[in-house]
Amino acid sequence: MPTPAGQRPEVGLARRRRLDHRLQVTVLQQEVLLFPVEGRPGERRACVTQRHGRAGHSGPGPASASSLQEEENPVSADKTKGAELAAQMLQGVSDEHMRAATRLLGSHQDGLWLRRFAEDGELEDAAGRQLIARTGGIDWDALARLMRTPGWSNRATSSEAAMLEVAVSLVGDCAVNLRQVLRVVDDAEFQLLLRALGEAMHGEGG
Numbered sequence: 315m316p317t318p319a320g321q322r323p324e325v326g327l328a329r330r331r332r333l334d335h336r337l338q339v340t341v342l343q344q345e346v347l348l349f350p351v352e353g354r355p356g357e358r359r360a361c362v363t364q365r366h367g368r369a370g371h372s373g374p375g376p377a378s379a380s381s382l383q384e385e386e387n388p389v390s391a392d393k394t395k396g397a398e399l400a401a402q403m404l405q406g407v408s409d410e411h412m413r414a415a416t417r418l419l420g421s422h423q424d425g426l427w428l429r430r431f432a433e434d435g436e437l438e439d440a441a442g443r444q445l446i447a448r449t450g451g452i453d454w455d456a457l458a459r460l461m462r463t464p465g466w467s468n469r470a471t472s473s474e475a476a477m478l479e480v481a482v483s484l485v486g487d488c489a490v491n492l493r494q495v496l497r498v499v500d501d502a503e504f505q506l507l508l509r510a511l512g513e514a515m516h517g518e519g520g
Contacts (some may be wrong), residue, residue, distance in 0.1 A: 396425025403428065403451045415481040416452060419510055421506050422477045428452075440466050451454035458486035472498040484514050
């Protein structure tokens with residue numbers, strides 16, 4: 315039986331509504347990264363990455379490149395070998411005495427003094443200025459001044475102090491009592507001193 319002509323628009327409207335509904339369902343199924351906005355039911359927006367700031371509040375947006383670098387691979391003296399610290403401080407340094415003295419400190423106790431130069435505020439205060447220069451190398455003039463400051467070695471062992479004194483004497487104005495040095499260093503430290511003296515005279519590998 316044919317459909318009356320007056321009903322055709324309603325049938326067409328119903329079909330369009332069903333089609334629109336199916337399209338909406340398909341779209342919603344694909345929006346896996348969408349979620350409702352709080353307090354506004356039914357409204358949807360794109361999902362964004364959130365992270366906590368220093369005050370503990372969350373904020374939109376990805377972490378900056380600097381913060382990612384600090385979290386993934388922070389650069390600190392604690393995580394760097396003594397020899398690597400010495401190599402970093404020797405970039406652009408050609409003076410063989412400075413190179414030998416810096417490598418000596420990098421080899422001794424895995425860079426004990428190099429770490430203290432960068433981190434120990436008491437040593438910096440005693441010297442009157444930073445022990446690491448702006449170029450990233452050791453400020454040997456500041457170390458020579460430190461050697462003349464009473465009590466600078468109070469928190470170091472006798473052998474630790476002796477190793478630093480010999481290193482500074484290779485570069486700057488620092489008198490060393492070799493007899494006293496030989497009394498306090500062990501065999502391994504003595505070999506490091508011999509190597510440093512040879513490198514200062516003949517260059518690395520000398």
